[in-house]
Amino acid sequence: MDSKTAFLAEALATALPTGLTTDAGVNFPAFQGKLRYLHTPPKPCDPLFSPPPGHETEKTRLSSHFLTFGIAKSDTVGGKPIVGSVLDDQEEGVLGIAIELLVYTTRYLTTLFVSKADTTGYIPNHPPSRTKAVCSAFIKWLVEQEQQRHPHRKVVVSLFARAQSQYLFPGSAEHNNKHVLDDRQLIRWWARVLDPLLDIAIDQEVKAEINGYVTIPGYDTQELRGYLPRTQHSHGRQWKTGHPLAELAETRGVSAAAPPRSLLPRFPDDPKARFMQDLDDEVGLAGDAPVTVSPSKRKSGRWNNVGDLARFWEAMEFRQECSSGRVVGFLWVVVSPASDSKDGSQLTDAMKDGIPSLEQGSICTLADAPDIVISAPASKLYHSLSDLRDTTPTPSQFISASPTKKRKRKPLTGPIVPRQPRLKGGSSSLTATSTDLNGMLNSIRGDGLLITQEGYDRAMQTLLHLDFANLHIAARSTTKWVNEVATVCGLASDWGVDVVGRAIVASPEPKASAASNGGGSGGAINDLGGMVRKKKRKDIDDTPAVNVLSARKKPKAVEA
Template sequence: MALEEKSSLNDCFAELLPHGCRFTIHHLSTPPTECPAIFAAPPGELPEDTYCESHFLSVSIDPDGRQLQVFAIEILIYTTNHLTTLFVSKADSTGYLQLLKLPKGTPSPLRILSTTFLQYLIEERRRPDRRLVLSLFARAQNQYLFPGSVENSHKHVLDDRGLIKWWCKVVDPILGIYGDEDDQGSKRNGSTTSEPGVKSHGFLRVPGCDTYETRGFIPGSGHAKGQKRWSTADPLVELGKQPHLPERCLIPRFPDDPKARFVEQLDDELPDEVTQPPLSQIENVPFTKKHTGRWRSVQSLEQFWEMMSFRQECSSGRLVGFLWALFSPDNLDRTRNPGNLGENTQKPSQNALPTQLDSQHQESARLPRQSPLRSSPAPEPLSKMPLMSPSNPSPAPTPGKAEETAIQALPEETKSYYWPLSSRGEVVLRQKDYEKVGNLLLRLDYADEEIAADSTRKWIEDVAQRSGVKNWGFSVAGEFVPPVINDVGAQQSNANVEPG
């Protein structure tokens, strides 16, 4: 199902991309789908109703009349009654950006694309009385989304430290839009706001690094602006639905998340809940109180992060950076979040992670160091909607009017999610079709230019067939002319930095 061309997103890219850069943008997404809660519920309470939708942005070039993918990023949007969470699931490049032969000193188009797309979604998804948090973890890997791309000698694979710095540079300009040292807005922990009614602040945790070492990853950390925008801490307590929650209820569990694996292990320490026995048995059966939801070995968030540094993912000479950007309305009552106004009376969700934590080693096991494109939770995608009949097993069905109507009939806003028309993908796919598109991507090959162009064509055509759209994607021509800088060498060092 194709929606109207995203001219606003097109304009955002065109305004910020360097002059001479020409790309074709493909933006697809899914409708909000009920999923397991990413935050554990406190003892005796039901998990919070949570919805997830996926956004996938593919960027291609056209060096010789053929589409050739150079970059892609997947973002999962989780919404509840009290919080909106944007989670950067994966980002990867193919290394073929060098075919554009951009002049020396050209700012990194991939970083600009990432910053612009994140800012676009943040602006579209902010609710006036809810917090919004952007969350990601930077873990160095040679390829995430494009199989075989590591064989391209032009692909710049960043190491762990380089990748953490890259993502901080991606997020820092977004914080600058809402806060700057010269602004007269409100302050929170040193942060300011240039846009009325919104406070922003960045947070970075690198297990195994002290405050001084962590500061080294943050742009401009030695200046007042960098110190105001960022803290070497985390915002997890502020994100809690209510005060004084157990630590396990403050740590979100995302797909393929190192800290989620540790949380799952710590949960084995929790005793089983035992309720008071019937009165007829009270003399023979001892009464045991319900557990408090707190771990035995880890009793604070600081201790949790300290122990994370000894985990396999964060040790053995490798670093993993956990990054947040928090956007808070000025008028938000800290003592009473909107999510606390109503009781959750619906059936509880499964107490499971959105996807199996070892999903990188399942369907893509034959592709070393790969992870599936699809990682958002959807146990029963759109099960309440009258979509395709299970009796039709076609691998690439063309959606009918009933399916389009079912998606379009979903409300734009409920108490648990916000789904404005303006921020949806040019193509909106059902959850199952989105997963199949992701699985196809992992079966393609981007080892050389010829094969990569063929793989790009197959992926674009598969999405078109599943959505019933013959042609999709929109062209962007960069309009920004950067000022002349004497230190050209310093600029060139960042010109083609690509997340690995």
């Protein structure tokens, strides 16, 4: 395994800043905190793209990745711990940053969708930005993992920037130190977060073409250029206006002239996907929608009045999410190996990705821990890749095999033995161990907790029902969430990993650059939500002018 993608904690430590002293004598200690990372094994899911007419749906697998980064209460801002409080002794600290990514895998394409990202506002916002460093390092680490696993497969990072006051931390918008961005600032911020992906080092044998794309419904090319990062990248990598959907369709083996619904992905909570659903309902393409058009037109898979991608983005401008003064930006980063070929294998099971198939049970494991906590029936898992190969028939066996006659099943006789009821989804035990599976689970790449989708959903629902309105409540909510995940996984203690920043920073960025860049510098950003805050203008030139005029009128009035 390549050392640069071995551990997520190592990648974050390299990206986070170490201590520095400014020219004014201000001392900033090394940034340190606790990393907590959850991820699920790939499982079959609904296709990301609708198939063209006459084609089968693409087999797609989905895995969820959730990262949080917290700091100690003594390093927070916006409040002081209560002296003698029980919270002073808790070691979980306070959650400060969280980001969720959904990884969709098909035969020729891997799509990393940034689902949600948020902050609580308790991490000091002095430059450089901790939020930007954590999000950028995490996304880059996942891309490098996919590149190492499938070096000839195209990888796409996709997201839409829509400003909200809070996404993952309920009540955090009430915290005064939470820096909320408006729509335009948020788009520029995300472009800077994704910008380091254009500098990913690929093996010399596999030269990669990496480009970024930004599109905003209702904006022309000239207006979009103001949102592109101006960083100079090597090997001709650059940011472009527009979208790569036609290029991605070619990678998938779909013609660019196919219906637009077959070229556009459908992500969760996506304003673009909601518009696509409305267009499907108009022509009866939805599964439960009544047929309102002729069968021939419905079979063509085309929408009314939206015949191509250009018309789709024009119509998106008038959607509620993109109108009434709101702006939604769609961003992509496409990593395309120059030797891109369609010789990848269809992902028919999770073992192709080096992860065991989990039909039942619950798995929670720390990759860097000697003991692995697992609850799953061993009979449902292959113990090694050799077992999978032994049970797979060769092509010659398929050709030479002759059809066999169907045997009649004999009627069963004897006493009836009732079976014990079993919970749907697997065993109810969360602490059982299996030594036969330790070797296979140790081969899983990355660090963090590997957990089933049911356990992941439970962890996310718990987080969304907590409160982070002030420091004391946020610390208590952090403890509750950490303990809840530990209970699901059968862990006895905190499962976080300590990280200390090692990136050398010359000096903090000046605050004046925030206004000049039209969205704030990377260090000034502490949140990824969006609440428009208009600064009050101070008419400095008008104030002295009024005073002078009033002073001149008074003497005239006295003389009169």
